[in-house]
Amino acid sequence: MYMTLSRKKWREGTLLIPILLFLCVFFLIPLAGLLLRSLTEPSFGLQNFEQLLATSTYVQVLSNTFLVATLVTVISLVLGFPLAWCITLMPNGWGRWLLGVILLSMWTSLLARTYSWLVLLQTSGVINKTLMAIGIIDEPITMVHNLTGVIIGMSYIMIPFVVLPLQACMSAIDPMVLQAASICGAPARTVFFRIFLPLCKPGLFSGALMVFVMSLGYYVTPALLGGVENMMLPEFIVQQIQTFLNWGLASASAALLIILTIVMFYFYLKVQTDSPVSTNTGA
Template identity: 40%
Template structure:
């Protein structure tokens, strides 16, 4: 009988690995404060100071008190504008989600060549000025614009339709401008889902729609939440597109605040409007976040 033995050279060797250290270099507190000081100064003088001064002016000018807030609450006009702003923002967010989820899914799942084409279609408008895109909608929707001329040539209408300066035009234009902010978080969430999960589901007999509904959609909910929340917040404070495409008939809170500061020069009332919009936005975000955090798909962002 032959006995095989391991020589010392063949025996597995134990190699001592160096102790793991932090991947980032440690800096002193003084150097860290020095590095972030320009950003703090920029945020302080470029954002916190003007916003704080505007909000303080709403309770200090022309005299200390809450007269500007009473004026706001006693007028149905301003409350109607506030409700319309939330309504338009909610519709734009829903429309962006419905249109953006398939695009984000396609960007994550299509072959590389077509995924690059889809990504370019999403990013190129994002790099274009909001002002340019808003004027493009005016060219399309005005009485002698592309849409009315096309409908007249086809014989579907006998006179130009009122497409511009309507709430529908504002919703379409805002959806077009804000759509990338919904698509990109959804794309990142879907791309981070391991492909083995979908493959395992198909091996167990699940078809394509079932895989999307039971696996892809629940695991991509954090991206849906992030994109929807970002789109909603941006829509609440949107100014350029509603002012150009909507006109005075579809005034939103941002347009009303701009009117108070540039036309009537009532800075105190503009500050009160800003404070109400800011408080309403923060309250909605907190409620929305807490409500959706009960879902297991949002456990990672609660």
Template identity: 45%
Template sequence: MSSTVSTRLERSDRPDGTTPGAGGTPAPVRRGRPRLFDGWGLLVLPLVGFLLVVFVAPLVTILARSFTDPATGLDNYRDFFGSPVYLDVLGNTFRISGLVTLVTLLLGFPYAYLMTLAPPFWRGAMLVAVLIPFWTSLLVRTFAWVLMLGDTGVINQALMSIGLIDEPMQLVRNQTGVLVGMVQVMLPYAVLPMYATMRQIDRRLVQAAEGLGARPVSAFWRVYAPLTLPGVAASCLLVFISSIGFYVTPALLGGPKDMMIGELIVQQLSAVLRWGFASALAVILLVVTGALLLLVSRIVNIGKLMGAQR
């Protein structure tokens, strides 16, 4: 009995919980083999399986089909890079996406800044105005723009009624219609990240700069604007990457010269039935997007922009 008690006391005296062996040295402790998943870790398995089925498996299938349909080889990629028409479509995709990003930035930055200055009631009203597009289907909004921008639409009729124009302007089936529709869809994605950044900026910094003799405009651009760069970068990245894959809006509001790669992929699938070539287009779009993200990551911290903890 006394030996058992002394052994327990010796074990409790040691910080590592080991018992002394011969010569006062601690006896080796057997450690169990580490397990990959414990009881809580098993909860991750359904999520991993879901991602494998709905994300990884389709990507692997598309990648394999781009090299094997209709024949094994690089014919689909040769057809794309060897045709100026397809390269123009890729150029249109990035040109239109860049213009949409620029316009949403020019419209969203002052709107987000006004939200930080507005009283709580009007700030909430402005926030609701930004979120309203999320409550309406993208297809419905696009068809609404088709009706508004048409030759007999509200905009042309209003301009003709006040005498600014004598005949309807061509606002649809061209790049103008595509930009209007895509900017309206992507504007909330530009406003919200910038507003989230601006609301965390201490406005006393601008007041301090003005107190030291800086003009209000100079204090804004030299003190306040640089602090908003993380939100601006996140907005631009989110809008540009999302705009690359647009299909419905360019298809309904644009013309043949404004075709984007998303519309080309659908055309190859539904009209021409070139599944292998459409898969190659999807792979090219994925690779180019990944390359852009890699390039941007060399300049800014993408993980920090998206709210990841470092």
């Protein structure tokens, strides 16, 4: 029943052929081709990158991308924390419903959710009407096609991606540790800031990195809920290609986005220690 080592290796090799072939031809080569175009179009050199980092409108796009990603990350952390906490407190019953809501939101069509926000936030929309009825505002405020719209729409989409890792981290905390602190006389506030929050740090960190990276590369929501002056990097890339046919500049921006993403993701993997294939613990 045992095959010789070399034959076994050969068999494993053949099993990997379809996926490697597919990814090389349709993913890696096109990706490399795109990155190469940033250096070769219109002529060989770094001129696209220089142009990208020296033109003020382009720098505006870059800083916008970072601004949105940072704001969205902070807001989803703040809003995701109580959710994760509640799910950990009540793993059965209500917690299960909360988790259901999060999964439903996560797997509901992105376009459907963005459309919903477009309708909710418009000047004659429910939110403006409600705010006016309560008397908080006198006339409708513009909440779409500007930064507010992008931030609301994107935070809404990113919250689940904070809750899931954070909840996993919280449920691994031994409640006795917190108990011990309070028995020793620490008030709830101290226990929260000195013990609970530091123990949640890995979950917070991986959730934040995940959301930040995803926000950097998001296209649909900013394109629909944002205005022209809120353009982010992904929209800029598509615009350069579809409207201006400027593949060089688009590829340079894409290269920048990829490098940012991969560097961030490297940190994300550093935070997460267990490997899904090598180690056999927890299987």
